[in-house]
Amino acid sequence: MGTPELPVPAGLVLRPFRGVRFAVEDPAKVTSPPYDLISDADVEVLLDSHPNNVVRLILPCSSRSNSSPGTPTDDGHPSAPPATPSQPGPSQTASPQATPSEAESPQAALSQAAPSQAAPSQAAPPQFRPDAASPTGETPLQPRYAVARDTLRDWLNAGVLVPDDVPALYVYEQSGPDVLQRGLIGDVGLADPSQRIILPHEDVFPGPIADRLALMSTTQANLEPIFLLYDGDNGTATRLVDEVASERRPLVSARTEDGLTHRLWAITAPEEIAAINADLHHRQALIADGHHRYATYRVLQRQERAARHIPRPTSTSDTHSGQPSATGGSAAPPAAPGEAGVSEHAGTGTAAPAYDEAALSPWDFGLALLVDSRAYPPDLKAIHRVVQGLPLDEAVSRAKSSWQVHDYEDLAAGLAALERAPEPAFLLAGEQGSHLLTDPDPVQLSRAMPPDRSDRWNSLNTSVLAEFVLPVVWGMRDNDQTVHIVHHDTDAAVSLAIRTGGTAVILKPLVVDDVLAIAAGGERVPRKSTSFGPKPRTGLVLRTFAID
Template identity: 35%
Template sequence: MNTAGHSEATARRGLELTPFRGLRYDPDRVGSLAAVTSPPYDVVVRPDGLHHLQSADPYNIVRLILPQAPTAGARNEQASDTLRRWQSEGVLATDPEPGLYVYEQRDGDGMLQRGIIGALRVSDPSEGVVLPHEDVMPHVVADRADLMRATSANLEPLLLTYRGDGSISSTAELVERVAGQPPLLATTTEDGYSHRLWSITDPADLARVQSDLAQHQALIADGHHRWATYRRLRTEHDSPSPWDYGLVLLVDTARYPLRVRAIHRLLHGVPVADALAALKGRFRIQHLPVSLPEALGALADSACAGNAFLLAGDGAFHLVDRPDPDLLARTIPVERPVAWRTLDATVLHSTLLDHVWDIPEDDPARIAYIHDTAATVEKAERDGGTAVLLHPVREEVVRDLARQGVTMPRKSTSFGPKPASGLVLRTLGR
C-alpha cells in the first residue's frame, strides 16, 4: 500500500484516505494520557486555559500546538526542539506499522461519536472533494504553516464530516466491529469525555475503508485554517510527498450527528454602553436582567424571526434584533445568495463590525473568537469589553451553502465534539 502520496494528475476523485504510522504518547512516560491532551489550538481559552494545560503535565500537547516564546520564530523553534526531544526520550513513540485509527468519544449525556483518523489527500477546491464553509484569516494560516514547517508534523487532526446513507456500510460495519475490541488507549479528560482509540492495519480492512470513502465528499466541520495550511504546504513540495496528505478525523454524521454551536466574539476595549449606543436607531435593543440560560433562550426565540445578537459584559444581557432594513441593504453585498445574506454572522461582520463598530475582524488586539459561551461573558466582564453572543446555524444550512461554493464569514460555526489533541500525531519527515 502506497502511503507516500500521489500526483494530482493520477489521484482519483473522492476522499482518498491513507494509513500512516501514528506518533503517540507512551503511557508509561507521562502522568496520564488525559493530562497530556488538549482541545484544538483555537479552542484553548487563553491565557487561563493555556496555563492550566501547561501545568497539568510537562508533556502536555499544548507545548507543541501553542508554544510560548517572545517571537514567532522562537515559538516555532521551541516546538520543533520539544517534539524532537520527546521523540528521542521515548515520550512519543511511532507505531510499528501504518494504519487508520478508529476514534471514539462519549460524554455523560449519552452522546457517542465514532470516526476514522487517517492521512487524507489534499485536494484542490475545484475538485469538490473537501468542502469548506468558512473564510479563513491569512495571518492564522501563515502562523499554522510556519509551525508545521518547523515541526514537519501534523500535530492534531481536522474534523471532517461526510454523509453515509444511514445503513451499515462496509466502513460503518468495520468501525463497529473494531470498537468491540480492546483499544490501543482509553482515557477520560476533565471535561467528562471518554476517549478510545484503535488501529486498523489489516490490508483487506484498509482497502474496504478506502473504497467506500472514495465515493464521498466531506464538509470541513472544524479546521478550516489547518486545511488551508495543508493546501499551502502541499504546493511548496514536489509531488509525490507526505505533504500531499493531511491528518483528519472523518465522521459519518448520518450515524453520528455532530452538535453545531456558535462561535462568539469578544470586543476588546469596547464597553457595552458604547457598543449599544452605536446601535440605537439601527437595531431594537432589549435589556434582559436574567440569567445566561434565560438570555440564550430569548436569543433563540428572536433568531427564529430574524437576525439577533446578545451583548454582555456589564453584568446584564442585551438582546439586539430587528435591524433596520435600509442599513442591511447598504452594508450587505447583494450578489451573494439569500441564505448567506441573512446569516447572523454575515450581518455581524458586514454590518456591525465593518460599518457600525469599525472593528477589523482579523485584528487580535480588537477582537477575539471564543467557543465557550460562559467564558466569553466572563472575560468581557473582567476586561471591560463586550461579548457578542450568536445563535448557532443549522447543519443543513452550512452544508447547502458549501455545496454552492459559498463560504460563510470567518468563525461562523463550531461543530463538535472536536477530537482531543494529543492522542495521535503524524510526522512528515525532515
C-alpha cells in the same frame, strides 16, 4: 525550478499511516485541546498534568512549555505572544485580513513562512532526525519551532513517543454524558477546493497559515488532526467503524478532565482499508475544524515538492462515480480549465487521473479525523464576540435606529429571550444588564447585505453582524483588533466586556444544514461563525513524515 504540478486525488482518499503514540501510564495527561483553544493559563494546567504534555510540541515557547527538565530551552529568544480566553493560542494574534484568494494563495503564505526542514527519508530511521539539513539549506523562521522539532526528536529517541509497527487507519471514539462520536483518523488526500471533494466553509488568513507552516515544516510532522464531516449514508466505512468500536479491544483508553473518554483502535487489514476507501471515494467532506491547517497542508505540499524536485506521480485511469455527495447533491462539477493540479474531469463521471500510490510523498497527505455526520450528528456551538471600546449604553443607543430593542435586567432572562427570538437576533450584554436586538429595519438590512451573496448566506446571523451591525450600525470593522472572539461561553464573554468596558454580542449557533449548503454552493461563512464539536483531542496519535 518552479513548483511542479501536484498529484490529484480522484476522490476522497484516507490512507493508513504509522501512528506515533505516547508510551506513558495515563495517556490522558499528555493530551490537550486543539492548539487554537489553549490560553497561557491552560498551558500551565497542561504542563502540571505531565511534563511531556503535547502542548510542548503544538505551542512551543508558550508560557513555560519549553522549560521543564529534559526539554531544550529558548535561550532568551522571544516567546509566543500571551493568550487570553478571548484570544486563544499564539496563532490567533492579530494578523492582517486578506481576501480569500490572497489567503489561499501558496505564494502569499510562503512569503511569511519558514523554509522546509527535511526528514532524512520516508522510512523510520533508528534515530529520528527532523533537524537534518533542508533542501534550501535555510533555517526555521523563529527559534520556537526548532524547540518543537528538538523536543519531538528527543521524545522519539527516548521512547516517550513510539511509532506503531505497521500502517493503520485508526478508529477514534469520544464518549461521555450525552456525547458519542466515532470516526476514522488517517492521511487524507489533499484536494483543491475547486475539486469539490473537501469543502471549506470559512476563509483563511496568512498569519495563522504562516505559523502552522513554520511548525509543520520544521518538525516535519502533523501533530494534530483536522476535523472533517461527511454523509456516510450507513455505508461500509460507518458500519466497520461501529463494528471495531463495539467488538475489538482498544489500543488506547483515556478519560480527560472534561469528562470525555477517548478510545483508539487500529485497522491494519488491507481488505478492510480497501473497503473503507471504496466507500469513501465518491463522497464529499466538509472541513468542520482546521481550515488554516488544511490550507497549510496544501502550501507545505507545494513547498516540499518544489524544494525536493519531486516529480508529479504518473497518472492512472480511475472512474469517478458521480454518486450523491455529503451535502445531498451530485459529485463535483469540473474545475476551471488550466488550474494547476486539478483534474478537468473531476466529478463528471468520466475517467480522471488517479494517484500512482508508489510515487506519492508524505506531503501529499494531511492528518485528519473523518466523521459520518449522519451517524454522529455534530454539536455546532455559537461563537460570541466582545467589541472593546464600545460601551454597552452606546451600542444599544445606536442600535435603536434600525432594530427593536428589548431590555432585560439580568443575563439569564436575556438569554431565554434570545433563544425564543427568530433570526436575526443578538443579545448585547455588559455591565448594565442585557438588551435583545430583533426585527431589523428591512430596508436598511437589505441595503447593507451584499447582492452577490446567496439569500441563505445573507440570512446568517454572523453575516448580518459582519455586514450590517458592525460596519453600518456601529461604524466598526470586523477584525481582530476591534472584535474579540469567545467560544461558547456566554459568562466569559460578558466578563470580558465588563473588564474592558465593551459590549458582548451573544449569538445563537448556526444550523448545520445552512453551513453544509453554503459550502456546497462554493461560498464561505464569515470568520469565526462555527464551532463544531466534539473536537478531536490532540496527542492521542501523531504523524511524522519520516515515519509515515
